[in-house]
Amino acid sequence: MKVVLLSGGVGGARFARGLVDAAGGANLTIVGNVGDDLEVLGMSVSPDLDSILYALAGLHDEERGWGRAGETWEALATVSALGGEDWFRLGDRDLGLHLVRTHALREGEPLSAVTARLARALGVEPAILPATDERLRTWIDTPAGSFAFQEWFVARGHRDEVDGVRFEGGAHAAAPGVLEAIGAADAILIAPSNPYVSIWPILAVPEIRGALEARRVPCVAVSPLVGGRAVKGPADRMLARMAGGTTPEHVAGCYSGLIDALVVDESDPTGPNAVRRVATKTLMTDLAASRRLAERVLEAAA
Amino acid sequence: MKVVLLSGGVGGARFARGLVDAAGGANLTIVGNVGDDLEVLGMSVSPDLDSILYALAGLHDEERGWGRAGETWEALATVSALGGEDWFRLGDRDLGLHLVRTHALREGEPLSAVTARLARALGVEPAILPATDERLRTWIDTPAGSFAFQEWFVARGHRDEVDGVRFEGGAHAAAPGVLEAIGAADAILIAPSNPYVSIWPILAVPEIRGALEARRVPCVAVSPLVGGRAVKGPADRMLARMAGGTTPEHVAGCYSGLIDALVVDESDPTGPNAVRRVATKTLMTDLAASRRLAERVLEAAA
Numbered sequence: 001m002k003v004v005l006l007s008g009g010v011g012g013a014r015f016a017r018g019l020v021d022a023a024g025g026a027n028l029t030i031v032g033n034v035g036d037d038l039e040v041l042g043m044s045v046s047p048d049l050d051s052i053l054y055a056l057a058g059l060h061d062e063e064r065g066w067g068r069a070g071e072t073w074e075a076l077a078t079v080s081a082l083g084g085e086d087w088f089r090l091g092d093r094d095l096g097l098h099l100v101r102t103h104a105l106r107e108g109e110p111l112s113a114v115t116a117r118l119a120r121a122l123g124v125e126p127a128i129l130p131a132t133d134e135r136l137r138t139w140i141d142t143p144a145g146s147f148a149f150q151e152w153f154v155a156r157g158h159r160d161e162v163d164g165v166r167f168e169g170g171a172h173a174a175a176p177g178v179l180e181a182i183g184a185a186d187a188i189l190i191a192p193s194n195p196y197v198s199i200w201p202i203l204a205v206p207e208i209r210g211a212l213e214a215r216r217v218p219c220v221a222v223s224p225l226v227g228g229r230a231v232k233g234p235a236d237r238m239l240a241r242m243a244g245g246t247t248p249e250h251v252a253g254c255y256s257g258l259i260d261a262l263v264v265d266e267s268d269p270t271g272p273n274a275v276r277r278v279a280t281k282t283l284m285t286d287l288a289a290s291r292r293l294a295e296r297v298l299e300a301a302a
Numbered sequence: 303m304k305v306v307l308l309s310g311g312v313g314g315a316r317f318a319r320g321l322v323d324a325a326g327g328a329n330l331t332i333v334g335n336v337g338d339d340l341e342v343l344g345m346s347v348s349p350d351l352d353s354i355l356y357a358l359a360g361l362h363d364e365e366r367g368w369g370r371a372g373e374t375w376e377a378l379a380t381v382s383a384l385g386g387e388d389w390f391r392l393g394d395r396d397l398g399l400h401l402v403r404t405h406a407l408r409e410g411e412p413l414s415a416v417t418a419r420l421a422r423a424l425g426v427e428p429a430i431l432p433a434t435d436e437r438l439r440t441w442i443d444t445p446a447g448s449f450a451f452q453e454w455f456v457a458r459g460h461r462d463e464v465d466g467v468r469f470e471g472g473a474h475a476a477a478p479g480v481l482e483a484i485g486a487a488d489a490i491l492i493a494p495s496n497p498y499v500s501i502w503p504i505l506a507v508p509e510i511r512g513a514l515e516a517r518r519v520p521c522v523a524v525s526p527l528v529g530g531r532a533v534k535g536p537a538d539r540m541l542a543r544m545a546g547g548t549t550p551e552h553v554a555g556c557y558s559g560l561i562d563a564l565v566v567d568e569s570d571p572t573g574p575n576a577v578r579r580v581a582t583k584t585l586m587t588d589l590a591a592s593r594r595l596a597e598r599v600l601e602a603a604a
Contacts, residue, residue, distance in 0.1 A: 042344075042405040072376050078398025082423045085405065092394040096380025103344040103387065121384045 001298070002027045004185040006208075008198020009033070009048040010065050010232065011224055011284070012191035013055035016126070018290025019189075020056060023298060025125030029181035031208070033193070034111070034130045035138030035167060035201025036149040040088045041079065043098040044105050047150075048198065049115055049130060050097065057122035065232065068093045087155045112175040131202040133175045137168040138201050149197060158234045161241055165196045167204040174207040182211040187301035190221035192282060194235040195254035196242070203258070212258045220261045220301045222293070223251045226283050227267035248272040261300050263293075276300075303600070304329045306487040310500020311335070311350040312367050312534065313526055313586070314493035315357035318428070320592025321491075322358060325600060327427030331483035333510070335495070336413070336432045337440035337469060337503025338451040342390045343381065345400040346407050349452075350500065351417055351432060352399065359424035367534065370395045389457050414477040433504040435477045439470040440503050451499060460536045463543055467498045469506040476509040484513040489603035492523035494584060496537040497556035498544070505560070514560045522563045522603045524595070525553045528585050529569035550574040563602050565595075578602075 001023065007016055007030050016030055033048040047066070054060035054068055061069045071091035080086040090098065097118065104114045110133040119128050138149040142160035152158060182188060193199055199221075203209045212219060228246040230236040236246050243250040248264045252272035255262075261276035271277060278300040284290040303325065309318055309332050318332055335350040349368070356362035356370055363371045373393035382388040392400065399420065406416045412435040421430050440451040444462035454460055484490060495501055501523075505511045514521060530548040532538040538548045545552040550566045554574035557564075563578035573579060580602040586592040 041401045042408050043401070072374055072394065074374050074394035075377060075398040075401065078395045079402055082399060082402045082420055084398070084402035092374065092376035092397075093380045095394075095397065096377040096386070097384060099343045099345070099377065100381055100384045100386035106344050118384055 001186045001302070002181075002184055003029070003187050003189060003298070003301075004181050005030045005189045005191055006199055006202050007032055007048070007052060007191040008193030009036070009051040012048070012193040012198065013051040013060065014284045014290050015191045015222065015294065016052055017055050017287060018284065018292075018294035019298075020126060021287060021291040022294040025056070028126035029177070029185070030126055030128045031131055031178055031181070031202055032128060033198050033201050034132065035136055035204070036153070036197065037137070038088070038148070038150045040090065041085050043090075043095075043102045045088070045090070045098050046101070046111070046115075046130070049128060050094070052128055053115075053119060053122055053124060056119075056124040056126065056128075059122070067091050088150065089154075110175070112177065127177065127181065129177050129181070130175050131178065131205050131208060132172040134172045135169055136172050136201060136204060138197055139166045139168055140164075140197070141166065153197075162196070162234070162238045164242070165200060167201055172205045174205050174211075179207055179211055182208070182215070186217055187298070188212065188215060188217060188219040189297060189301060190219070190255065190259065192222040192224040192284075194224055194230075194233060194238070195251065196235075196238050200254070209258070218261065218301045219259045220263060220278070220297055221252070221255050221259045222263040222282060222297055223248060223265065223268070225251060225268065226265040231283065248277065249274070263297050263300060303488045303604070304483075304486055305331070305489050305491060305600070305603075306483050307332045307491045307493055308501055308504050309334055309350070309354060309493040310495030311338070311353040314350070314495040314500065315353040315362065316586045316592050317493045317524065317596065318354055319357050319589060320586065320594075320596035321600075322428060323589060323593040324596040327358070330428035331479070331487070332428055332430045333433055333480055333483070333504055334430060335500050335503050336434065337438055337506070338455070338499065339439070340390070340450070340452045342392065343387050345392075345397075345404045347390070347392070347400050348403070348413070348417075348432070351430060352396070354430055355417075355421060355424055355426060358421075358426040358428065358430075361424070369393050390452065391456075412477070414479065429479065429483065431480050431483070432477050433480065433507050433510060434474040436474045437471055438474050438503060438506060440499055441468045441470055442499070443468065455499075464498070464536070464540045466544070467502060469503055474507045476507050476513075480507075481509055481513055484510070484517070487519055489519055489600070490514065490517060490521040491599060491603060492521070492557065492561065494524040494526040494586075496526055496532075496535060496540070497553065498537075498540050502556070511560070520563065520603045521561045522565060522580070522599055523554070523557050523561045524565040524584060524599055525550060525567065525570070527553060527570065528567040533585065550579065551576070565599050565602060
């Protein structure tokens with residue numbers, strides 16, 4: 001069964017690991033969010049693609065939830081001591097990857113090609129594709145003003161309420177391989193990521209949204225909420241303010257016309273109405289739980 | 303006594319520390335070589351300026367002779383694992399400085415301004431100036447071909463014999479402050495650095511060479527050789543091949559018309575003839591030795 005997964009960062013990466021554990025990596029293509037990519041200290045950083053890479057290579061820090069295990073912070077401490085830009089936490093090992101990627105991008109290699117090369121070097125089997133090779137940036141509108149995603153999320157600690165989400169750039173083309181993978185897929189999955197800032201930036205690529213709208217295979221999304229609450233991050237506050245609530249129906253509304261089923265946690269009692277409800281335990285407390293969730297989602301998509 | 307020191311990397315940095323120890327840093331301006339600067343992994347690295355910064359900030363690795371003490375190598379190990387450019391050894395702390403400098407240069411700050419800012423942040427008192435803010439690169443002609451300095455020095459381990467040294471770029475302007483410092487100096491010193499690849503690139507800036515030729519104060523060079531042998535590096539082999547020998551006379555010949563005295567080691571029995579000979583112990587085995595050498599050189603220049 002050929003599967004395409006649309007994924008954001010941490011939750012998506014965890015789910016991707018479960019998928020590989022459940023069904024192997026050979027038939028899996030992961031389309032990653034690049035809306036929260038940023039330039040920091042002149043380096044091109046792709047946090048969501050990296051979370052996926054690190055998780056699938058077994059290099060991720062389980063406890064911290066992002067970045068690499070056994071990470072050290074000497075370079076950033078020096079940057080800090082020298083009065084440099086130190087608001088974005090870059091570990092030394094993580095930095096090594098950013099240096100390689102940034103150098104390759106500057107030499108003209110597309111992000112999709114660099115990502116494939118990094119995945120190969122890390123022994124990662126599934127294809128990991130950025131949604132687009134073009135510059136696509138998520139902007140967050142708040143009562144305090146508009147902020148680039150990472151400024152809102154990291155520098156301001158995502159405290160500002162969100163009135164809207166916008167995507168900088170024009171009609172981006174999908175990265176090479178994305179439409180082909182969706183066209184060949186037996187099932188399309190949407191990871192338990194924040195709909196607005198992790199999945200919408202992928203769907204902001206018109207060709208990808210169009211491919212999902214024209215799908216002839218099931219598309220199943222996993223809700224990132226458990227009992228109406230986000231496991232981590234501001235998804236619940238964003239849904240409450242922008243969609244009017246945090247029920248499965250509100251989550252499904254984020255993917256209107258694009259999904260056939262929503263996998264929700266058992267603790268979310270009802271809904272959605274518009275698409276099929278699949279209830280299970282969605283909290284990925286460990287790899288075994290991620291795998292069980294992935295198996296349940298694959299069943300639902302079969 | 304206002305002093306200007308022309309300096310290369312390791313030996314020059316060591317001598318600079320001795321000078322600060324002997325006479326304080328307030329009246330010292332160090333003009334550093336930028337001919338061995340390089341771009342590695344998209345970062346702008348200035349090895350000689352950094353050796354001086356680290357030595358004067360007390361951050362240098364005494365044993366290794368270059369880079370920072372207590373250095374770690376996680377980022378480079380990652381670069382290596384990912385198939386990136388790993389021939390030039392960049393430690394994690396060192397990397398932090400390169401990131402700050404590269405980012406500033408990309409934003410349009412001149413190298414002299416960045417260097418001053420880094421020096422301030424590290425609590426370094428003497429003014430440290432690059433010879434020029436413009437791109438000046440040392441090229442090495444060898445029987446195996448021509449190489450950019452660091453390719454010859456690091457990547458090829460400076461094994462190739464040197465037939466000639468050239469400097470890429472046109473008639474560079476001296477960096478702001480350099481000519482003013484030379485004009486106001488009571489003495490000009492040339493550090494015990496490799497004449498060809500550490501000092502000549504400084505003298506390749508026509509305004510600096512001109513200022514030394516027109517000097518009205520003593521200029522004293524310190525030979526980098528002890529008993530006709532380089533303490534470290536290829537200076538002796540280069541002198542033997544390009545100047546025809548490694549005596550004080552051959553060293554003085556590298557600075558023809560620019561110096562009034564050459565400080566040589568007691569183990570070098572005779573010469574030079576063209577300029578005054580000052581013999582002392584020149585081997586800088588520790589900070590006390592560096593200080594004694596600096597005191598002797600300052601006396602000779604008084």
